[in-house]
Amino acid sequence: MTIAMKSRARGLVAARADxxxxxxxxxxxxxxxxxxKAEREKEIADLKKGLGDVVQSEKVDRINAEITKLQEQLDQVNSSIAALKVGGAGDDKPLAAERREHARAFNQFFRNGAENGLRDLEVKAALRTDSDPDGGFVVPDQMEAAIDRVLGTVSAMRAISRVMSISSGTYKKLVNQGGAVGGWVGERQARPATATPTLVELAFQAMELYANPAATQTLLDDSRVNIEQWLADEVSITFAEMEGASFIIGDGVGKPRGLLSYDTVADTSYAWGKLGYVVSGVAAAMTDSSHNGADALTDLVYSIKQGYRQNARFLMNRKTQAAIRKFKSKTEELYLWQPSIQAGQPATILGYPVTDDDNMPDATAGGNFPIAFGDFQRGYLIVDRMGVRVLRDPFTNKPYVHFYTTCPSSDNLRLIRHF
Incomplete structure (x- = not known):
C-alpha cells in the first residue's frame, strides 16, 4: 500500500467519524x-399582553446561544467532510515514480536540510512553476493537498466561492457585460445588423501569502511525525486568518480585494463593477419588530435575477445569524431560520443556505453591510497559483528550524448583491 493510499484510507475513516x-x-x-421556538412563543405572547419578563427573555437568549454553538460545531464537521470530498485526503492512484522520488527527497530536506538533488527532481516531477531565484522548494503533492484541505475547512469564502489554480503569475478572463441583440422576424423579412456584445477583460495578478512556522530539530528527527500534516496545520491558521480578512475587507493592494471594498449603490441604480444593496429600514440592530427584518431579507433575496438566486446563499457572522433566528414570516408566522435537515448540509434562511464568516460586520448600526446574498460561485473568484514553496531556515532562531512557506493567490469579485 502506498503512502497516498494510506492517507486516503485514514481520510475515509475520518469522514465516517465526522x-x-x-x-x-x-x-x-x-x-x-x-x-x-416554544420559549420564544411564550416570550412573544407575554410581550403582547404587556407582561414582558426579563427572566424569560434571558432564557430565550441562552437557548439561542446554545443553538449558535451547536450550529458552529456542525458547520466545522460539515466543512471537514466537504474538504475530504474535494480530494485533500490524498489520491487513490499511486504516485508516479518521479513524484514519489521527489517526495522522499523533500522529506529528507525538511527533516535535516539535505537537498539531495531536489532541484532536479522538481523538474523531473513537473513541479516547477517559476524560476530558481524565487527561492525555496515546491512541496510534494500530498503536502499541498493537506494544506488545501485544511484551508478548505476553515476558510469560509474559499469554501463557497469559485477557486481556480493557475501556473503563471497572471490570469486573464473576458466577461460579457451584455449579450448580442436579436429579434423576431418573419420568413421573408430583413435581418438588420445587431449590436455586438460588450466584453471586459479582468486580470488577476498573483500575490504572495506567507507563514513562517518553526519546529525543533528533535521534532523533525521523530520519524513518526507526519510532516505534511504538521506543516498544513501550522500554516493553515495564518493563511486562513489573512485570507479570510482579505476576502471580505481587503483593499487589493498587495492582497486580494475584498467583498466589501467595492463601491456600493442602491440596487435600483446597479451598474457593472459595483455592488447593489437593499436597506433594512433600521439604522440600528435588526429586529423582528413589525417584521422589518423579515421584509428586508425577503427584499434582498428578490432583488437579484432568478439566474443568480438558483445557487445563491447568505453570508453573515454568527451574531447576525442569532438575531435572524428570532425572525418570523409575516403571514405564516414561520421562523425564517431553519436548522440543517441532514448531515453535511448548512442551516437555511428563507430556504437558502447560510455561511458564517466572522469577518462580516455586525448588524448594529446604520451604514454597515452585514449580510451578503448572491451566487458566490459566479460572483467571487479566487485564483491560486500552483506550487506552495518552503524555504528551510535553521540559522535565524536556533535551536528552532523555521519553514518560510509561501502560497501565491489572488481574487476578483463581480455580480454579488448585498446590504
Whole structure:
C-alpha cells in the first residue's frame, strides 16, 4: 500500500467519524431549536399582553446561544467532510515514480536540510512553476493537498466561492457585460445588423501569502511525525486568518480585494463593477419588530435575477445569524431560520443556505453591510497559483528550524448583491 493510499484510507475513516458526529450534533440541534421556538412563543405572547419578563427573555437568549454553538460545531464537521470530498485526503492512484522520488527527497530536506538533488527532481516531477531565484522548494503533492484541505475547512469564502489554480503569475478572463441583440422576424423579412456584445477583460495578478512556522530539530528527527500534516496545520491558521480578512475587507493592494471594498449603490441604480444593496429600514440592530427584518431579507433575496438566486446563499457572522433566528414570516408566522435537515448540509434562511464568516460586520448600526446574498460561485473568484514553496531556515532562531512557506493567490469579485 502506498503512502497516498494510506492517507486516503485514514481520510475515509475520518469522514465516517465526522458523519457520525454530525448526525449526533444535528439531532441535538433540532431538539434545542424546538425548545427555542416554544420559549420564544411564550416570550412573544407575554410581550403582547404587556407582561414582558426579563427572566424569560434571558432564557430565550441562552437557548439561542446554545443553538449558535451547536450550529458552529456542525458547520466545522460539515466543512471537514466537504474538504475530504474535494480530494485533500490524498489520491487513490499511486504516485508516479518521479513524484514519489521527489517526495522522499523533500522529506529528507525538511527533516535535516539535505537537498539531495531536489532541484532536479522538481523538474523531473513537473513541479516547477517559476524560476530558481524565487527561492525555496515546491512541496510534494500530498503536502499541498493537506494544506488545501485544511484551508478548505476553515476558510469560509474559499469554501463557497469559485477557486481556480493557475501556473503563471497572471490570469486573464473576458466577461460579457451584455449579450448580442436579436429579434423576431418573419420568413421573408430583413435581418438588420445587431449590436455586438460588450466584453471586459479582468486580470488577476498573483500575490504572495506567507507563514513562517518553526519546529525543533528533535521534532523533525521523530520519524513518526507526519510532516505534511504538521506543516498544513501550522500554516493553515495564518493563511486562513489573512485570507479570510482579505476576502471580505481587503483593499487589493498587495492582497486580494475584498467583498466589501467595492463601491456600493442602491440596487435600483446597479451598474457593472459595483455592488447593489437593499436597506433594512433600521439604522440600528435588526429586529423582528413589525417584521422589518423579515421584509428586508425577503427584499434582498428578490432583488437579484432568478439566474443568480438558483445557487445563491447568505453570508453573515454568527451574531447576525442569532438575531435572524428570532425572525418570523409575516403571514405564516414561520421562523425564517431553519436548522440543517441532514448531515453535511448548512442551516437555511428563507430556504437558502447560510455561511458564517466572522469577518462580516455586525448588524448594529446604520451604514454597515452585514449580510451578503448572491451566487458566490459566479460572483467571487479566487485564483491560486500552483506550487506552495518552503524555504528551510535553521540559522535565524536556533535551536528552532523555521519553514518560510509561501502560497501565491489572488481574487476578483463581480455580480454579488448585498446590504
Amino acid at each position: 458523519a457520525g458526529s454530525a448526525t449526533a450534533i444535528l439531532n441535538e440541534l433540532r431538539q434545542t431549536f424546538e425548545t427555542f
